[in-house]
Amino acid sequence: MFNGLKNKYDLSDDGYKSLKKGIMFSVFTNLSMMLPVGIGTLVLGNMLEVIFGKKNGIAISPLYYTIIGVIILVIMFVFSYYQYTITYIGTYEESSKRRIDISEHMRKLPLSFFGKRDLSDLTNTIMGDCASFEHAFSHTIPQFYGAILSTAIIMAVMFIKNWKMAIALFWVTPCAFLIIWLSRKIQKKLGTQYVNKRLLLSDTIQESLELMQEIKAYNQQTSYGKLIDTRLDESEKYQKKSELLSASLLTTAQMFLRLGFASVIVVGNSMVFNSEIDLFTYILYLLAASMIYDPLSIAMGNLSELLSMDILIDRLKKIYKVPILNGSKELKVDNFDIKFEQLTFSYDKEKPVVKNLSFTAKQGQKTALVGASGSGKSTVLKLAARFYDMEKGRILVGGKDISTIDAQHLLKYYSVVFQDVMLFDNTIMENIRIGRKDASDQEVIKAAKLANCQSFIDRLPEGYNTKIGENGGLLSGGEKQRLSIARAILKDAPIILLDEVTASLDVENETLIQEAISRVVKNKTVLIIAHRLRTIESCDKIVVMDKGKVVEEGDHEQLMDNKGIYYKLSTLQNQSESWNIKQENSISY
Numbered sequence: 001m002f003n004g005l006k007n008k009y010d011l012s013d014d015g016y017k018s019l020k021k022g023i024m025f026s027v028f029t030n031l032s033m034m035l036p037v038g039i040g041t042l043v044l045g046n047m048l049e050v051i052f053g054k055k056n057g058i059a060i061s062p063l064y065y066t067i068i069g070v071i072i073l074v075i076m077f078v079f080s081y082y083q084y085t086i087t088y089i090g091t092y093e094e095s096s097k098r099r100i101d102i103s104e105h106m107r108k109l110p111l112s113f114f115g116k117r118d119l120s121d122l123t124n125t126i127m128g129d130c131a132s133f134e135h136a137f138s139h140t141i142p143q144f145y146g147a148i149l150s151t152a153i154i155m156a157v158m159f160i161k162n163w164k165m166a167i168a169l170f171w172v173t174p175c176a177f178l179i180i181w182l183s184r185k186i187q188k189k190l191g192t193q194y195v196n197k198r199l200l201l202s203d204t205i206q207e208s209l210e211l212m213q214e215i216k217a218y219n220q221q222t223s224y225g226k227l228i229d230t231r232l233d234e235s236e237k238y239q240k241k242s243e244l245l246s247a248s249l250l251t252t253a254q255m256f257l258r259l260g261f262a263s264v265i266v267v268g269n270s271m272v273f274n275s276e277i278d279l280f281t282y283i284l285y286l287l288a289a290s291m292i293y294d295p296l297s298i299a300m301g302n303l304s305e306l307l308s309m310d311i312l313i314d315r316l317k318k319i320y321k322v323p324i325l326n327g328s329k330e331l332k333v334d335n336f337d338i339k340f341e342q343l344t345f346s347y348d349k350e351k352p353v354v355k356n357l358s359f360t361a362k363q364g365q366k367t368a369l370v371g372a373s374g375s376g377k378s379t380v381l382k383l384a385a386r387f388y389d390m391e392k393g394r395i396l397v398g399g400k401d402i403s404t405i406d407a408q409h410l411l412k413y414y415s416v417v418f419q420d421v422m423l424f425d426n427t428i429m430e431n432i433r434i435g436r437k438d439a440s441d442q443e444v445i446k447a448a449k450l451a452n453c454q455s456f457i458d459r460l461p462e463g464y465n466t467k468i469g470e471n472g473g474l475l476s477g478g479e480k481q482r483l484s485i486a487r488a489i490l491k492d493a494p495i496i497l498l499d500e501v502t503a504s505l506d507v508e509n510e511t512l513i514q515e516a517i518s519r520v521v522k523n524k525t526v527l528i529i530a531h532r533l534r535t536i537e538s539c540d541k542i543v544v545m546d547k548g549k550v551v552e553e554g555d556h557e558q559l560m561d562n563k564g565i566y567y568k569l570s571t572l573q574n575q576s577e578s579w580n581i582k583q584e585n586s587i588s589y
């Protein structure tokens with residue numbers, strides 16, 4: 001049974017051990033709860049024998065019972081105390097391990113996984129679901145299994161004492177559990193619907209907070225407010241449905257359980273009259289009936305919670321089933337040329353966005369990827385850094401297939417700068433230090449200066465120690481870009497991937513960033529994407545992509561002479577740069 005629990009709840013070895021101990025102490029606590037029944041029976045039996053003048057009846061001193069009562073209380077306290085401390089301490093340790101473990105697992109998953117799952121859903125799994133497990137492991141599971149085991153032990157003793165009275169006492173137990181058990185499918189269905197509605201709600205709230213600027217700019221407050229209200233109502237509706245069903249089934253089962261008390265009275269009365277049992281035995285079963293149904297009632301409540309736990313465990317297991325990007329933690333190569341060989345890749349496993357793509361980006365050279373929007377340039381960059389694994393073909397770094405290298409280890413050799421820079425709500429110093437954790441303050445400052453950051457850092461109230469807010473809220477787009485280039489300079493990795501780093505910047509910022517980039521790229525393998533073709537004219541090689549394929553390759557002069565797609569793109573851009581807004585261009589609605 002215990003091993004089954006380990007697999008079912010995906011427990012670590014320590015978590016499993018503490019759960020086992022928790023259950024054992026729960027059994028001891030429940031059994032100790034029956035001690036007052038024993039002593040009560042003794043007291044009453046003795047009193048009755050004295051009252052009816054039976055020959056064995058000796059009046060026992062109240063002091064004797066008081067001492068026994070105190071001993072029983074101490075036993076009950078010790079068991080409860082150990083049950084409490086073992087399960088609670090074990091649960092919180094297990095819970096923190098689980099959160100770290102799932103976060104670690106997610107870190108190793110391909111980006112395709114995050115494309116399919118909402119961020120709020122994943123946050124909910126790490127925080128909300130883990131909190132539910134915490135509650136279940138500290139309150140529910142030990143008590144549930146403890147109640148089952150202790151009842152089984154008590155049942156066995158009661159059957160040995162008198163099987164007829166034991167049947168009168170326990171016949172209700174399987175029937176009551178059956179009520180909950182038979183309804184588990186519908187309970188699970190409603191529980192799943194509620195969890196899904198709740199996730200939809202938290203997703204909408206998160207989205208509305210993230211898109212606050214757009215919502216205000218397009219005057220969408222009312223419609224978003226209505227959407228949140230609707231989702232809130234739906235979530236509440238399914239919560240009520242689910243809780244109402246669980247509560248009514250639970251109450252029915254618990255009421256049913258109490259019928260056992262009536263059957264003990266009826267059967268016991270008749271057996272006493274027929275002299276099948278003595279009064280002492282009758283009282284024993286009556287007292288047992290007054291005590292035994294409490295832990296069982298609690299166990300039934302726990303059963304409902306355990307059924308809803310299954311939904312959360314299923315969600316967790318689904319994440320663990322997604323294969324991680326494994327591989328060797330060693331990359332020994334003579335150079336860092338990147339060779340793309342017959343690459344095919346699709347996000348949805350149906351429509352390829354990269355098809356039979358082959359080219360080489362050489363170390364010490366700048367290779368640019370250009371092409372229309374949606375032609376697959378960013379996808380190629382992500383594949384080069386093994387953010388995804390491809391379906392067909394290979395990417396070789398210095399001749400080594402990157403699909404055989406651990407994804408995290410591989411990234412040690414890459415500096416990646418994207419258009420959307422991600423910054424942490426921390427100081428400038430720490431945000432740059434992400435490039436290399438062990439870098440000294442002097443090294444961070446040197447990198448910041450090389451990336452043209454010093455001028456704006458000087459303007460900040462606390463210089464390098466200024467906290468920049470969530471995702472660098474205090475900084476402009478150009479400043480964020482320069483900060484991310486400082487990270488890349490600090491990292492000093494042999495491969496540099498630059499995706500549209502100057503796309504949305506003004507000329508002044510663009511020049512500053514171009515200067516900063518030129519300081520990073522020497523003797524590195526540089527793969528660069530840029531829409532503004534004049535920024536990549538000096539590249540050693542330009543690869544032109546169209547609909548996921550390489551259609552042209554060469555340097556700027558060769559491609560212009562070819563008069564192909566690159567030539568057309570370049571001519572169009574020159575025209576659009578000389579374009580200005582005139583009165584006749586305006587559109588009337």
Ligand SMILES: Nc1ncnc2c1ncn2[C@@H]1O[C@H](COP(=O)(O)OP(=O)(O)OP(=O)(O)O)[C@@H](O)[C@H]1O
Binds near residue numbers: 347348374375
């Ligand atoms: N995470 C994703 N999930 C599904 N499809 C995606 C994803 N990212 C990109 N795509 C699709 O893949 C295709 C290529 O996208 P990609 O971003 O690589 O093109 P791109 O040439 O870099 O475009 P742009 O120049 O506009 O950035 C597009 O059709 C895009 O819609």
